[in-house]
Amino acid sequence: QVQLQESGPGLVKPSETLSLTCSVSGGSISSDNWSWIRQPPGKGLEWIGYLYYTGNTNFNPSLKSRVTISVATSKNQFSLQLTSVTAADTAVYYCTRDIVPTIWGQGTLVTVSS
């Protein structure tokens, strides 16, 4: 049974870079596709982007200029970086398996504030 766990700072200052890591257990990161989703407080789910098993990526057009998703195969982890954050980036961030998500991590709250 594949399980996902997000980790990273819970507080990021405005204009800085948000960095999160997703650790995958129970399966190989090399054989599947992986995504990041977020949910701002009181709002719905928003797709951020996905990492295809070939290494290709695709992102939400509204975030594309600020987002990077990368993989650390030896650690069975994949990561999210979001640059130049503002208060609007405050959200619970989820890592998930598959392009249209199937398995979800528990989520981690990231607050953007000085």
Add this chain to the structure above:
Amino acid sequence: QSALTQPASVSGSPGQSITISCTGTSSDIGAYNYVSWYQHHPGKAPKLMIRSVSIRPSGVSDRFSGSKSSNTASLTISGLQAEDEADYYCSSYTSNSTVLFGGGTKLTVL
């Protein structure tokens, strides 16, 4: 890209059936059978209830069913139970190789 359209809220009494709609376009729901439905209890991880329009993952109750007609997908919950009270989200793959979510529907079990 615009979010898929869901009703903000639906309600039903225990034992009844309810249906939640999810409307998109010919570039997303109408183009592919990659529509999923998620149940989300606040503070917990969303749970996949339906994938590929109508396939129930192992362990999901058969009270949950999905369908699609043209650009609209639907989730039906039969025999409503108190534990079904949650937020429900649809999602779809799109012709731009992106993923769209619906705005979410709050289900209240009366």
